[in-house]
Amino acid sequence: MPENNICPACQATNTTDLFQAKDHLVSGREFLIRQCTNCGMGWTVDPPSEEEAGKYYASDEYISHTDSKQSLADRLYHLAREFMLGRKGKLVNTAVRKSAGVIIDIGSGTGYFAAFMQKRGWQVTGIELSEKARKYSVERFGIRAIGPQQVMDLPSAYADCITFWHVLEHLYNPEGWMGEVRRILKEDGKCIIALPNFASADAKWFGRMWAALDVPRHLWHFTPAAFRQFAAKQGFACERTSALPLDLFYISLLSYRNNGKALPLARGLLTGAVIALRSLFRSDSASSLVYVLSKKDS
Ligand SMILES: [Zn+2]
Secondary structure, three states, rough: OOOOOOOOOOOOOOOOEEEEOOOOOOOOOEEEEEEEEEOEEEEOOOOOOOOOHHHOOOOOHOOOOOOOOOOOHHHHHHHHHHHHHHHHHHHHHHHHOOOOOOOEOOOOOOOOOHHHHHHHEEEEEEEEHHHHHHHHHHEEEOOEOOOOOHHHHHOOOOOOEEEEEEHHHHHOOOHHHHHHHHEEEEEEEEEEEEOOOOHHHHHHHHHHHHHHOOOOOOOOEOOOOHHHHHHOOOOOOEEEEEOOOOOOHHHHHHHHHOOOOOHHHHHHHHHHHHHHHOOOOOOHHEEEEEEEEEEOOO
């Protein structure tokens, strides 16, 4: 749960209030975004309590971006998903330097990534809070999926890789989760964390309209500097950072659509192209970043 006045990444107490961001998905409510003036970390002020959070996820769109393929946007979304699965798989193989092993996907949702890895010979466990999504992933893909309470039953030094694909920013106790990750990972295991980038070119472009704010579901708005500090405090070294290139276009499209602009797809693609060209060689300004972490010696 965010401590409203203390930076969760660097513990500084000098903060600035940026703007009110709107929940476009469920409630229509506005939430204040506060930023640490020391490290740039942002957070959502006074989010719903963890017990109440469930009702802010009460959108089927959030659970499974549907399997329908009617509109052009839907078809592009499915193409993009296939592309991203391939890219994520490759990121795992490169990070772990193995073509198969034990992988745990935290926040496995409807199971697409877990299923993709299982097909490639990995021994997969998905961890998912939503019972509905968990059930879907087990029935549709035959993966093993468990609830968050069962994480402590996983053996220590068990996994070669643990992934969080756009999940950590949703968690009420990210420190507690990172502690479990340290326990469950093998000594040479890798943790891969994908996050929206609060210091990205598109975050600056859209400001309070930036779709990846996604309040109040996103509690934390990490910048690269803030995330590396956070990871170090949890006992991890950041080995590599890379971009998820398509997220820029998706987030741009959503930012226009959420705010009722006409032709959000066309605008999103165009804005994405402009931003991508402008920040071509500045990887830290990508819309989403993937961090590869290894355990620091303790
Ligand atoms: Zn800070």
